[in-house]
Amino acid sequence: MRRSVWGWLWLLVVVSGCTSRFVDFAPDEEAIYAQPIDEVWPQVRAYFRANGFAFREVPGGASLETEWREEFAGSRVSAYWHRYLVTARPEGPHRCKLVITRESRSVNKALKAPGSELLWVVDGRTNDNPSGIGSPMAAMLAQQQSDEAVVLVGESQQSARDLVLEWKVFRKISPVIAREKKTSSASPDVEVMKDAMVECGVPILGLGRLARAGNVVLLGEVHGTQQVPHFVAQSACQVATQAIPVTVGVEVPAGNQARLETFLASEGGEEDWAKLMESPFWRSPYPDGRNSEAVAYLLEALRKLRAQGMDVRLFAYDHPALEGEAREEAMARTVLEVAAASPGRALLVVSGNLHPRQVQGLPWNRDYQPMGLRVARERRDVHSLDVAYKSGTVWICAVGPEQKLDCGVKPARGQDNGDRYFVQLFNGLNDQGYHGIFYVGEVSASMPAVFQGMEPAGDVRATSSGR
Secondary structure (H helix, E strand, O other), rough: OOOOEEEOOEEEEEEEOOOOOOOOOOEEEEEEOOOHHHHHHHHHHHHHHHOOOOOEEEEOOOOEEEEEEOOOOOOOOOOOEEEEEEEEEOOOOOOEEEEEEEEEEEEOHOOOOOOOOOOOOOEEEEOOOOOOOOOOOHHHHHHHHHHOOOOOOOOOEEEOOOOOOOOOHHHHHHHHHHHHHHOOOOOOOOOOOOOOOOOOOOOOOOOHHHHOOOOOOEEEEOOEHHHHHHHHHHHHHHOOOOOOOOEEEEEEEHHHHHHHHHHHOOOOHHHHHHHHOHHHHHHOOOOOOOOOOHHHHHHHHHHHHHHOOEEEEEEEEEOOOOOOHHHHHHHHHHHHHHHHHOOEEEEEEEEEOOOOOOOOOOEEOOOOOHHHHHHHOOOOEEEEEEHHHEEEEEEEEEEEOOOOOOEEEEEEEEOOOOOOOOEEEOOOOOOOOOOOOEEEEEOEEOOOOOOOOOOOOOHHHHHOOOO
């Protein structure tokens, strides 16, 4: 089934077949088993059990529903959870297929819209009963405190079919089923199949066309959103799990490089966070969105990937002491040096959306040469993408009516193209110097990671201080 966006955007084609044609990280065909459901289903159960999924089987058929699993499990500031509905369906008398649907939700208050207190269950807290005593919500929270059960509070969610996981299961269990078919006419034995399982979120459509070894992808963002850093974190995860080494570039002063590397290699404890946040970058009197809680989430997500054995690196490339084209040149030099030293790696470089442009000129300076143009002149396979989003809010600094810099939550107008992240390419470079867009759904402002004092991002004090 194809989905049309803006009249020209074609996202994904799903057709039946016995093999998979990968035009992206996601396949474009269903995986069809050459065995009936009663031979396939025991191995499906064994796969999910061996890979740490808690699940319950749905009565009346070959179907199971997993419990929620945390994205970048154990992260201090992670905010996304996923669960799966797995169903086996017949494809004729002797064949079948799996249909796996992933449901995703966001839970962390630090990554919700400012002022939002939306709940998935009825919130029993009121002004005269602030703890909600006697309400179902209070009972759930009490249960979580007593037996560490997972209780999700929040409202952002999306569902999508996960062809990537369908093929991952197929490739793991189909050889076992075929082998058992040849060696025994009796019921097949169940074989435990442990697989590396890193939760990377819903596959980003179109990402795999660009995020390849040796490519440089320049992502032009609007600062101060929760969604763009999350997009980058998911992208890095999905690239790394394809066995492609990935390096992420962030618009942080280059002088922070050693501090970032130390944090990436750390265990993410209180002291590690404190050392990261000691940098003046996080304590700017004019936080412009580059030092937000969501950026802290990105750094934490990359640290978790590294801790799980993924080949992930991080570099800072901004040179804020310079201005104008001198800064663009210095930024380009840093990106080029990292790319030259990383020929087998995919580079994902995120910055404000002026810098990745690959055309000369700005409305106020026809001769201006942005970072993207400078990088592309010296290197092949440099792709620039501009951010696209629904309407929402951002945290930015702008000159106010009194000609003073005003930092805070501002409205952002965009175009609704659904909730799922995707990458879409144009037919070549457009007039603004971009090869395409990356879409992040509705945007919501991300507050500064450090507001007053030295609290580490994600700390209870930081998220409950009314910022």
